[in-house]
Amino acid sequence: MRSKHSLALIMAAGHSRRFGSDKRLARLADGRTLLATTLAAAMDAFEQVRVVVNTQVAPADLGIPEAMVLVIRPAAPVGLGGSIAHAFRELDQPLSRCDVDSVAIWLGDMPWVRPETCQRLARRAAADTIVRPLYRDMPGHPVFFGRDYWPALAANLDDLGARPVLARFADKVIAVPVADPG
Template identity: 45%
Template sequence: MAAGFSRRFGTADKRHAIMADGRTLLATTLAQLRSTVSTASYQVAVVIRPEDDATVLGIPADLPVLHAPSAAQGLGASIADAVRAVQADPKLSDVDSLAIMLGDMPGIQTDTFSNLISAGCRSQIVRPRYQGMPGHPVLFGRDFWPSLIHLNGDEGARTVIRENSDSLLYIDLEDSGVIADIDTPEQLVQQ
């Protein structure tokens, strides 16, 4: 998910913020995600605003891009747009689950993705937890996609998780990256 407006980051677009290694925040997050997912049975796609240029954002040309026409309405609306696009794609009709990953979380360990992906299935919501705190990415089995396409506003998918707590599986991990997103320039400097 990289369609947000990052209002807490100030006037700059945090997707372009430069990390200590010289890459942008979004590029760093995508590289971390792709290093694991490329060997798994998952495909990475980046959700951006309709007016965004994937090349300007540094999104590799081989990564599918999904545009979120409702991005201005918030994260929930962007998730709904993305799930609709995945659900409508006949090439993805056999996909059992999808992961909602935030584009501002570059510190997630590669093992975390593997652990979550191995637990994903059609009838389960899988979420990482670090020292009792829930994190991201969250995997949603296909059974929950009809609920996701009705999201709106900026709450994300919390409502779907809350309403389906009996289908929620927490994976406890020693990875503080699952709770560390970058919302301010000060947090970027601390990375």
């Protein structure tokens, strides 16, 4: 069963400088690209999926269906936190008109997350919670942010992704042990 009250927000706006090429297009053993595999996993787990990309590459070149695209247009290169902030500002109006209580921030280079892991996390997610998986006591992804924390994410321009928001609201984080190394 796919999550109805959570939206998957796949972060794929990076430039892959450390990888040496566009890792979103890196081919996996089964022939699919890294991003396509991540997108398929998210679509198995969520009814609503959006993919955050920048203006450097056409979404169609990445294999992203137009209905799922959320293009950010920052004036200057931004890190993961800035991409998240831009995405949440773009999502603000559509999300305010739907029944989504939480957004799962999912990194575009994490194709092996199991749908049942997302379902387990989604069952704990609510407007006033942050739900994070733990695998062998190590925090992982995706992290579900309830509606109450969206303004903080929209205001966060830190290059550390959502870590400052997680630290600021550490008392609201629900850590859920999972058996999913993905």
